Amino acid sequence: MQIEVTSGELAAQDVDTIVVSVPEGSRRPGGAAGAINTASGGAINTMIASGAIRLSDGALTPVPVGDEIAARRAFVHGLGDRSKLTPRRTRSQAGALSRALRGVDAGSVAIAAQPDWLGSDLERGGQAIAEGFTLGLYRFDQHHTRSQDRPSGTVASLLIVERSERRAARVRAGVERGVIMGEAQNLTRDLANSPANLMTPTDMAARAQEIAEATGLECEIIEREEAERLGMGSYLSVAQGSDQPPKFIVLRYRGAPGRRSVALIGKGITFDSGGISIKPAGGMERMKADMSGAAAVLGAMQAIARLAPTINVTGIAPCTENLPNGSATKPGDVFYAMDGQSVEVINTDAEGRLVLADALGYARAHNCSPLIDVATLTGAMSIALGNVRAGVFANNDRLFRDLDRAGDEAGEPIWRFPLDDEYDNQIKSDVADIKNTGGRGAGSITAAKFLQRFAHDTPWAHFDIAGVMDNDRDRGEKVKGVAGTATRTLVEYVLARAG
Helix, strand or coil: CCEEEEEECCCCCCCCCEEECCCCCCCCCCHHHHHHHHCCCCHHHHHHHHHCCCCCCCCCEEEEECCCCCCCCEEHHHHECCCCCCHHHHHHHHHHHHHHHHHHHHCEEEEEEEEHCCCCCCCHHHHHHHHHHHHHHHCCCCCCCCCHHCCCCCEEEEEECCHHHHHHHHHHCCCCCCCCHHHHHHHHHHHHHCCCCCCHHHHHHHHHHHHHCCCEEECHHHHHHHHHHHCCCCHHHHHHCCCCCCEEEEEEEEEECCCEEEEEEEEEEEEECCCCCCCCCHHHHHHHCCHHHHHHHHHHHHHHHEEEEEEEEEEEEEEEECCCCCCCCCCCCEECCCCCEEEEECCCCCCHHHHHHHHHHHHCCCCCEEEEEEEEECCHHHHHCCCCCCEEEEEHHHHHHHHHHHHHHHHHCEEECCHHHHHHHEEEEECCCCCCCCCCCCCCCCHHHHHHHCCCCCEEEEEEEEHCCCCCCCCCCEEEECCCCCHHHHHHHHHHHCC
C-alpha cells in the first residue's frame, strides 16, 4: 500500500473514502471535520448531537456525503479521550483503523492530518500513522490457496491531507520514515512467520543477501568450515544435530568510516526442537519463530540502510537448527567458544545462549561496541513479564537508558532486570569454565549472566523477547502471529546514537 501526503482540502480529494478523526467531547468539530460537516449539510454535528456518532476510541461511523465532497464515502473516526493521545496511541489507533477500513473495502483512502491525532510533533505524528497503517494491514497469507481464506476488502492507498504545505512537508518527512520502519518490521514478521522447512539457515542467508543487494549493505556468510577455523565451537555444538548447514550471517552498514561499529546480534534458531533435551510436542510448531531475534536484526539492517544515518552498524545472525540426530550434542558435553572459554552443556534446549556466545565473541573480535543482542531466550521471561514488555539486561546504565528511550519511541516498552554477581554461582561448572543453565530459579537472569561472560567489559545489552514473540489476536498495530518485536527499537536506538 502506498502512503502519500498532500496539501489542500480533504473534501476535494478524488478518492473512494475520506476519514476525519474526532476526539470525545467534541460537539461542533472544527478543522477538516468542520469542513466536511459543512459540505454534508451539517450532518456530522446533527449526528453527534443525537448520539448516532460515537467518538470512543476506534469507533468508525459512516456519514452522508454531499455534492461538494468528491469521495463516494465518508467516515468519522473516534479518537476517545483527548488527554490520552500520544504517538504510541496514535500508532495503535492507526493500526486498528486500517483494518476497519479494509473490512469495509475502503479502496483509496484520504484522511485529515488533524492536530488532535498528530500532536505537536508533526514528524512523529506522521511516522506513527504510517507505521500504524503499514503494520496494521500486514497479513501472512501467501500459503492460503483459496481466496475465501484471505480478507476480501482492500485499502489500496492512503493519502494524508494537511491544509498547509509547510506543515504537510513535516508530516511527509515523518511518513517516509514510518513507512521504512513499518516495512522493516513486516520483513521481520515474514521471516519469522515462515514455516521452518521454507526458512532454513540457507534460506535466511539468501534473504540476507537479497537485502544487501537491494540496499547497498555488505554481506558475508560464514560457512561451517570457516566457523570451525574461527573456533566457534559453542555455535557449532548446536548445529551438529541438524542436516541443514549452519549459516553465520554478517551484514555491515558503513555510514561513518573510521568509527567503531555498533553490533546488533540476533538469535537465529530456525527451528528449535530442544535437541536431545527435546521439548513437549504441544505447541512445538511455534518454534519456527525461534529465529525472531535474527529476523529483527535483518529487518533493522534493511531500515538502517534505507535511512542512511551517520554511523557504522554490524548485524550478526548466527543461524542453525536445533535437532536431535545421531550427531547431536549430548547433555554433559563440553565445547570451546571463540574467545577460548569452555562451556558444559547441561541442557541442549538452552541452545540460544550457545550461538549468541560466539556471535558476541565475533563482534568483540571485530572491535564492535556497544553489543546489543536480541533473542527469544527463556520461557521464564514470559512468566515474569507476560506479553507486554521485553526484558532487558545491560552492563552499562547509559546504554540501557538510551534503549529504554528508543523502546518508548517505538511503542515497544522494555523492563530492566538485574545482573548481580551472586547469580554467577548458579552457572559455575564442575568440569568447565561455565555451564549453560543455572537451574529453575532466576532462569532469565542466569541466561543473561551466561551471555555477559562473553561480552566481557564491552558495553552490552540483551533483549529477551520470548514473552512478546507473537500475538494471539489483532489489536492496534499488532497482528495475530509473530510480532517482529524489537525491530523498530533497534532502528530508533541507532538513529538516536547517530544523531
